[in-house]
Amino acid sequence: MELTTLKVQDFVNELASDSPAPGGGSVAALCGALGGALAAMVANLTVGKDKYRESWEAMEKVQRKAPELYKEFLGLIQEDTRAFNTYMSALKMPKETEEEKSARREQMQLGLKEAAAVPLRTLRACKALGDLALPVVEKGNPNAITDGGTAGLLALAAGKAAAYNIRINLGGIKDEDFVAETIKEVQELLTAIEARTKEIESLVEKAF
Numbered sequence: 001m002e003l004t005t006l007k008v009q010d011f012v013n014e015l016a017s018d019s020p021a022p023g024g025g026s027v028a029a030l031c032g033a034l035g036g037a038l039a040a041m042v043a044n045l046t047v048g049k050d051k052y053r054e055s056w057e058a059m060e061k062v063q064r065k066a067p068e069l070y071k072e073f074l075g076l077i078q079e080d081t082r083a084f085n086t087y088m089s090a091l092k093m094p095k096e097t098e099e100e101k102s103a104r105r106e107q108m109q110l111g112l113k114e115a116a117a118v119p120l121r122t123l124r125a126c127k128a129l130g131d132l133a134l135p136v137v138e139k140g141n142p143n144a145i146t147d148g149g150t151a152g153l154l155a156l157a158a159g160k161a162a163a164y165n166i167r168i169n170l171g172g173i174k175d176e177d178f179v180a181e182t183i184k185e186v187q188e189l190l191t192a193i194e195a196r197t198k199e200i201e202s203l204v205e206k207a208f
Contacts, residue, residue, distance in 0.1 A: 003081060004074050020088075025080035025119045028161035029073045032122060035129050035154030036070030042140040042148045055139040062136055069128055076122050080165070083118045087111030087169075109174060116169040116182060119162040123189050126159035130196035137203045145207050152200035159193045 003011060003022055015022055043062035046052045052059075090107035094100045133155060136148035163186050170179050 003077050021081040021084040022077070023081075023084065023165075024161050025084070025122065025165040026077045028119065028126075028158040028165065029076035029080055029122050031154045031158035031161070032126055032129055033070040033073035033077070035133065035151040035158065036066050036073060038147050038151040038154070039129070039132050039136045040066035040070070042136045042144045042151075045141040045144050046139075049141070052141060055141075058135050058139045062132060062140075065128075065132055069125060069132065072125050073122070076118060076125070079118045080122070083111075083114045087115050108172075112169050112173050113175070113178065116166045116173065119165040119169075120182060120185065122162040123159050123166065123186060126155045126162060127189050127193055127196075129158075130155035130193045130200070133200055134196055137200050142207065145204055149200055149204035152197050152204075156193055156197040159190060163190055 001014070003014070003026060006014065011022075015027070039062055043059040043066065046059040047056050047063060087108065088111075090104060090111040093104040093107060095104050130152055133148055133152035136151060137145055140148050166182065166186055170182060173179050
């Protein structure tokens with residue numbers, strides 16, 4: 001099933017079903033895509049309007065970057081579900097003999113690493129979204145400042161959701177170096193996103 005081609009209602013129905021995927025990881029990526037689209041919208045509402053000419057250059061950069069970013073997020077919606085299903089397939093492998101058990105354990109570990117790696121990519125993209133939302137709020141069409149602010153909030157929400165999915169998968173991974181390196185990067189990314197969101201929220205609040 002290609003999730004990104006579903007109608008909104010069909011996606012929501014699939015999400016609400018008893019199937020474990022799509023789940024939180026795909027939703028995190030969807031939130032990121034929506035944030036990227038909002039950033040693009042504000043830029044498009046700024047460029048070309050003479051009264052905001054001083055902001056055109058900054059918003060033209062957003063016009064170039066935002067579509068690349070939300071397309072990346074859209075791909076991650078499907079990737080997250082695919083990674084989870086890969087792990088579930090490993091769980092169903094035969095385990096009668098020692099050889100089968102060993103092969104199953106190996107595939108489960110690979111599956112868990114992939115299930116952690118995909119939301120890590122989402123988290124990295126959330127950092128990029130927060131960095132994109134700041135100039136949108138600073139220099140974009142002031143009539144759409146809350147849309148830019150919403151993009152920043154979505155970067156934080158999606159980032160935290162992605163981090164949840166990373167952490168739950170790390171719990172079953174035996175490779176201690178992989179786990180330690182991933183946890184370190186997760187914390188660094190979350191700290192950066194949280195700091196950027198505070199800047200964005202402060203600017204939005206000053207506009208009221």
